[in-house]
Amino acid sequence: MKIKAYALFKKDFHSELRTRYAVNSLVMFIIVAISVILFSIGNERISQGLTGGLFWVVIFFSAMSGLARAFVSEEERGTTLVLQLIASPSTIFSGKLLFNLILVFMMNIVIALLYSAMFDAFVIKNFLLFLVTFLLGNIGLAISSTIIAAIIAKAGSKGTLYPVLSFPILLPLILLLVHLTLNSLDGTSFEQSIFELAMVACYDVIMLSASYMLFDFVWKD
Amino acid sequence: MAWKIFLFLLLSFVSVAGIAFPIVENPIHWYEFPLIKGLEQNAKIIFFHVPTAWLTVIAFLMSTIYSVKYLINKNLDDDAKSYAAAQLGIIFCILATITGAVWAKFAWGSYWSWDPRQTSIFALLLIYGAWFALRSSLESEEKRATLSAVYAIIAFLTVPFFIFIMPRIMKGLHPGSADDNNAGPIVNFKMNGNMQLIFFLSLIAFTILFFWMWTLGYKSIIFKEKINKIYTQG
Amino acid sequence: MSNYSVEAVSLNKVFGRRLIFNNINFKFENNGIFGISGPNGSGKSTLIKIIAGITSPSSGKVIHNSNTIAVIPEKLHNHIGFVSPYLVLYDEFSAWENLNYFSEIRNVPFDSEKVTFLLDRFLLLNRKDDFVKIYSSGMKQRLKFIFALMHSPQLLLLDEPTSNLDAEGKDKVYSILRNEAGSSIIIIASNEDSDLEICSSCIQLEQFKNVNSSVPSRGDILK
Numbered sequence: 001m002k003i004k005a006y007a008l009f010k011k012d013f014h015s016e017l018r019t020r021y022a023v024n025s026l027v028m029f030i031i032v033a034i035s036v037i038l039f040s041i042g043n044e045r046i047s048q049g050l051t052g053g054l055f056w057v058v059i060f061f062s063a064m065s066g067l068a069r070a071f072v073s074e075e076e077r078g079t080t081l082v083l084q085l086i087a088s089p090s091t092i093f094s095g096k097l098l099f100n101l102i103l104v105f106m107m108n109i110v111i112a113l114l115y116s117a118m119f120d121a122f123v124i125k126n127f128l129l130f131l132v133t134f135l136l137g138n139i140g141l142a143i144s145s146t147i148i149a150a151i152i153a154k155a156g157s158k159g160t161l162y163p164v165l166s167f168p169i170l171l172p173l174i175l176l177l178v179h180l181t182l183n184s185l186d187g188t189s190f191e192q193s194i195f196e197l198a199m200v201a202c203y204d205v206i207m208l209s210a211s212y213m214l215f216d217f218v219w220k221d
Numbered sequence: 222m223a224w225k226i227f228l229f230l231l232l233s234f235v236s237v238a239g240i241a242f243p244i245v246e247n248p249i250h251w252y253e254f255p256l257i258k259g260l261e262q263n264a265k266i267i268f269f270h271v272p273t274a275w276l277t278v279i280a281f282l283m284s285t286i287y288s289v290k291y292l293i294n295k296n297l298d299d300d301a302k303s304y305a306a307a308q309l310g311i312i313f314c315i316l317a318t319i320t321g322a323v324w325a326k327f328a329w330g331s332y333w334s335w336d337p338r339q340t341s342i343f344a345l346l347l348i349y350g351a352w353f354a355l356r357s358s359l360e361s362e363e364k365r366a367t368l369s370a371v372y373a374i375i376a377f378l379t380v381p382f383f384i385f386i387m388p389r390i391m392k393g394l395h396p397g398s399a400d401d402n403n404a405g406p407i408v409n410f411k412m413n414g415n416m417q418l419i420f421f422l423s424l425i426a427f428t429i430l431f432f433w434m435w436t437l438g439y440k441s442i443i444f445k446e447k448i449n450k451i452y453t454q455g
Numbered sequence: 456m457s458n459y460s461v462e463a464v465s466l467n468k469v470f471g472r473r474l475i476f477n478n479i480n481f482k483f484e485n486n487g488i489f490g491i492s493g494p495n496g497s498g499k500s501t502l503i504k505i506i507a508g509i510t511s512p513s514s515g516k517v518i519h520n521s522n523t524i525a526v527i528p529e530k531l532h533n534h535i536g537f538v539s540p541y542l543v544l545y546d547e548f549s550a551w552e553n554l555n556y557f558s559e560i561r562n563v564p565f566d567s568e569k570v571t572f573l574l575d576r577f578l579l580l581n582r583k584d585d586f587v588k589i590y591s592s593g594m595k596q597r598l599k600f601i602f603a604l605m606h607s608p609q610l611l612l613l614d615e616p617t618s619n620l621d622a623e624g625k626d627k628v629y630s631i632l633r634n635e636a637g638s639s640i641i642i643i644a645s646n647e648d649s650d651l652e653i654c655s656s657c658i659q660l661e662q663f664k665n666v667n668s669s670v671p672s673r674g675d676i677l678k
Contacts, residue, residue, distance in 0.1 A: 007559035011545075014556075018547040078543035082602075084509045085537050086561050088529045095560075147375065151368050156358035164354050168347040169375060172382035179390050199386055210378055214371045217292055221364075221510045295513065297472060362471030450472045 004087060008095025009102075012070070021073055022103065026066035030111055033058045034118060051115075051122040052181040056174055058111055059141070064163040067103065067145040070096040071153035080153075089219045090212060093146070097211075100149075101142040108138055125187030132190075133180040136200040140173045143204060147211040150218045169207075176200050228429050235423040239268035242419075254416045266324045268420060272427035273317040277345060279431065280310025285377040288370035298443055300366035303373065304356070305438030309431060311349040318342050337387035338395045344383055348376045362446070459520055459534070459609035459640055460484040461506065466515040468501055475501055476660055479515070488636045490651045491644040493660030499644035500539065502660070503614045506642065507535050519610070533561060536603030538596075539614035546588035550579060550598050553587060554605055563606055573601045576631065592619040600628065604635070611641040617650055629653055 016022060037054055046054075074080050083092055112134070116122050124130045148166045152158050176196050183193045244254045244262055254264065287303035290296075321339065322332040333339060355372055359365035466479040475498040483489050491499050504510040506517055508531045519534065520526045526534055544553050551570075558565040574580040577597040587595065596619040603611060616632075617625045632641055632653065643650055651657060 004560055004562045007556065007562070011556045011560065014552075015545065015547055077546065078541065079545055081509070081539065081542050082544060082557070083560075085507070085532050085535070085542075086557050087532065090529075091560070151355070151372055154359070154364055154368055155355060156360070161354060161358055165351045165372065168344055168351050169379055171344055171347070172379050172386060175390055176382075176386055179386075195389065196386070199382065203382060206378055207375075210375055214292075214374060217367050217371055221504070446472055 002094075004091045005094035005098060008083075008087065008091065009098040012095065012099045013102075015073075016099075019073075022066040022069040026062060026103070026107055027110075029062045029065040030058070030107065030114065033061050034111075034114055038118060046119070046121060048121045048123070048185050049182055051119045052185050053178050055111075055115055055122070055181060056178050058115065059108055060167075060170065060174060061163075062107055062111065063104065063141055063145055064166060066107070067100055067142075068149040068152055068158065068162045070100055070146060071149045072158050075153040084219070089216045092219060093150075093212060093215045096150075097142060097146045100146045101139065104138045104142040104145075108134065122185070124184050126184040126190065129188070129190050129193055130181065130184035132197060133177060133184060133200070136197065136204060137173065137177045137180075140200060140204045140207060141170065143207045143211055144169050144173070147207070147215065147218075150215060154218070173200065173203050176203070224429075225433075228426065228433070231422065231426040232430065235268060235419060235426055238419050239265055239423065242415075248415075251415055263324055263328050266320060268423045270317060270320040270324060271420070272424050273313045273320060274342070275424060276427060276431050277310055277314040277317050277342070279428070280306045280313060280435075281345065281348075281377070281380075283435075284310060285373050288373040291366055291370045292374075295363075297362060297366060297446070298439075300362075300370070301442040301446070302435075302439045303370065305435050305442055307349060307352060307373075308438060309434055311346075311353070313431075314342065314346050314349055318346060335391060336395050337383075337391050340391065341383045341387060344379075348379075352376065458485060461610055461640060461642075462518040462521070463506070464515050464518065466502070466505060466512045466517070468498060468505065468510075469513040479658070479660075481658055483640050483642065486636055486639055488632060488641045488643065488654045490654030490657035491642065491660065492646055492651055492657055494646075497660040499660060500541070500614050503537075503539070503612050503642065503644050506610075507537055507612050508532070533563065533606065534609050536606070536608035536611040537614075538599045538603045538612070538616050540618055541614075542599050542602075544587050544595070544598060544602065547586065549584045549586055550574070550590075550601075551583045553598075554602065557602060558606065561606065566605070569607070570601065570605055573604055577601055577627065593621060593624055596620055597624065600631070604631075609639050611635060611639055613641065613643045613645075615645050615647075615650075616643060617645070617647060625649065 037058070074083060087095075116124075145166060148162065148169060152162050152165060155161055176199055180193055180196050180200070183196075238252075242252045242254055244256055244264060246256050248255050283306040284303045287299045287306065291299040291303060318339075321342065325334065325336075325339070326332050329336075352369060352372060356365055356369050359368060460483065462482040463479050467477050468475040479502065481489075491502060493499055501510060505512050508517070508528070519531060544550075545556075548556065554570055555565055571580065574583050577600060579594060579597055579601070582590070582594065587598070590598065600616075603613075611632075613632075617628060620628065629649075635641060643654060645651060
């Protein structure tokens with residue numbers, strides 16, 4: 001099953017290289033989002049706490065611009081039927097999740113690098129905590145956005161509905177991630193943040209298992 | 222029919238009693254409420270605000286249960302039940318938010334201060350809003366029922382996180398929350414007998430009202446769909 | 456001769472509150488060509504999709520190979536070839552890449568000899584490296600047949616197989632289907648007489664109307 005999911009990922013990756021359906025808009029969105037923040041700040045110094053929150057704002061909106069692609073592009077072109085004929089639902093979900101995971105990680109690494117270059121106040125004191133937060137947070141973000149993308153692909157107004165549906169689902173995750181990022185900016189110790197980290201891990205596991213169980217219903221007509 | 226009259230009388234009594242009974246320092250008569258430190262005269266909203274918040278949660282729970290049932294049985298009646306529950310849920314959610322905000326203006330000095338409970342009810346409002354937006358964008362009845370059921374279940378899974386993480390991330394102001402050292406757990410200790418009685422009568426009355434409205438709601442949805450089907454097929 | 460069998464037991468499909476078809480029963484065994492005909496909207500495509508396991512029936516079931524372990528539900532798609540007007544292949548890939556990815560995602564070895572042979576028979580061999588987006592609709596239709604046949608399925612489900620094809624293409628398809636019918640079960644859903652002529656037996660679907668047409672009264676709602 002892993003091989004099949006990987007083959008589907010390869011197909012998507014190859015297709016992405018040819019069509020640039022997601023990457024182009026994603027890159028532009030990151031640039032737009034960061035520059036809007038920079039313009040609105042102007043010459044003022046912003047506090048460290050604010051940069052931690054804005055970091056996840058940029059990530060949330062960038063994710064909303066590109067992550068729906070995995071399922072929406074199949075639905076728009078009508079190739080869903082082909083996929084239904086060559087693979088089981090769990091394979092499809094694994095493949096698409098893998099694609100979104102890679103996309104989220106690439107996107108967020110770019111955002112993190114750009115962000116720390118642009119904002120002087122964004123200095124991480126507890127790097128290990130930030131790294132673990134970043135890792136678990138990206139996984140959660142990818143899982144939730146993949147299952148919502150699968151739902152959205154079948155709905156009418158795809159573009160506008162995606163952030164509307166994703167936000168309530170991602171809200172607990174984002175609140176936790178903002179809190180943890182603030183901790184890592186303050187230099188709070190790893191042990192003091194273990195409860196929040198465990199919550200993020202729980203979120204990942206619960207969303208992953210729920211997605212696998214519910215995806216069959218979304219995928220089958 | 223008799224129970225409808227009973228419900229009417231119950232609701233009238235609760236409304237009149239809740240508003241008119243005075244709050245005094247040392248209650249002597251049966252119609253007097255005790256003074257709760259930190260709440261004072263504002264305490265009266267408890268008879269209306271708490272039932273709406275309670276019904277918001279009950280409606281969400283019922284909507285999710287019928288979503289699960291729909292996914293198992295694929296019976297559109299379950300979808301209608303889930304939909305009717307959510308329709309009432311969003312109404313009570315808005316009522317709870319407004320009554321809560323009005324109360325907060327007098328108790329805390331501002332309408333909104335991102336207290337954990339305010340944030341949670343806001344998240345619930347967002348979930349309801351997103352759920353209705355999803356439904357309205359789907360035309361095929363089956364697809365609408367299936368996808369909204371899936372979304373309701375996923376949204377339901379986020380609720381425990383709010384319960385666990387909110388108190389750690391934000392400071393609580395709401396009576397009954399862990400950080401509150403004025404009113405404390407009101408329902409258990411600070412209320413006297415008649416206040417508790419009217420409070421629970423109010424909860425019961427509102428709950429009966431909810432189930433009545435819900436039954437009417439889902440029945441009318443089912444009949445509307447049947448009539449639609451007859452007219453579209455000629 | 457394959458020993459595949461496909462059986463439908465009291466299939467019933469409801470869209471929303473509209474009944475599409477009711478109580479469909481059949482059993483096809485071993486090999487041969489079978490037809491499904493009926494007016495537009497009678498549920499031919501839906502029935503084909505239900506047999507393929509893409510859509511689930513409202514009640515009743517489809518039994519593949521008498522439920523033996525030879526067919527695992529998760530891998531049902533490896534036993535089925537499917538052609539439909541709704542089928543769309545990836546535009547941004549060439550025919551060859553499309554077929555290659557399909558067998559990779561199926562996790563079956565890519566049989567390039569068989570694919571070359573099929574491309575040749577469907578007159579697409581010299582166009583195999585062109586992107587699908589520049590194909591004509593007839594070429595796309597022929598490519599769908601290659602997609603359906605490349606993994607040697609035991610059950611071939613064809614929904615309007617000869618739409619978009621010219622007379623020459625149709626003859627080609629019929630001769631190949633007759634050939635395949637020796638080793639697999641072929642089910643054709645179509646209204647074209649020429650398609651139904653090659654079938655050995657045929658199921659007729661009818662249009663359902665107003666099954667339950669009692670108008671509910673106001674009293675029912677308030678009960």
